[in-house]
Amino acid sequence: MKPDLFNQPEFVIFSTYDYAVANGSSISAASKLLGRLSAKQQLTKVVRGVWANTSHPYFTPLACVPYLLANEAGYISFLTNLHRAGILSQIPKSIQVATTGHSRINDTAVGRFEFFKLNPKLFAEGIVWSDTKLPYQIATLEKALLDTFYISTRKSKRFNVLPELDLSRELFSKKKFHALFLAYRTTSRIKAAMQLQAKKYVLT
Secondary structure (H helix, E strand, C coil): CCHHHHHCHHHCEEEHHHHHHHHCCCHHHHHHHHHHHHHCCCCEEEECCEEECCCCCCCCHHHHHHHHHCCCCEEECHHHHHHHCCCECCCCCCEEEEECCCCEEEEECCEEEEEEECCHHHHCCCEEECCCCCCCEEECHHHHHHHHHHHHCCCCCCCCCCCCECCCCCCCCHHHHHHHHHHCCCCHHHHHHHHHHHHHHCCC
């Protein structure tokens, strides 16, 4: 075992395979070793095959998202972004992620992650890399609000009401929002419903 590995940025969040390669061991041996370290609370098992050194200063649950997405395309969006930027005072109960995979909820030792399936066509614009030590993809504020409006058009009416939304801060650009809205590739029916939401919250 190479214990100094866990002090390296590459091993703040990592897979069993990553560790096996770096440590020169088999997947089975690596899994057993990491399991023992987790049992001693020296590591945290995020999900099967994914581990985190949560005591490392670079660690944030948001950086776990690329590992939870696996082979899917995805990015952090919706209320998570809006709250982090301070334009939504409501605190989401989960880290909300747009994905090309199926919708689901992952309850992990580092938090709850909620995945919303979006059409891959909606991944074309408004997505950037985070400016963090462990980068992950995240929607711009304007894109996050559009995605929120998109989900609100579904039968569940999730996100239909956003009473604590405050777009008066300079962080949010109505001009960028309008440009992204025009480029948002969805059906005319959904877009009309999104426009009603936009008139309620953005175009007032």
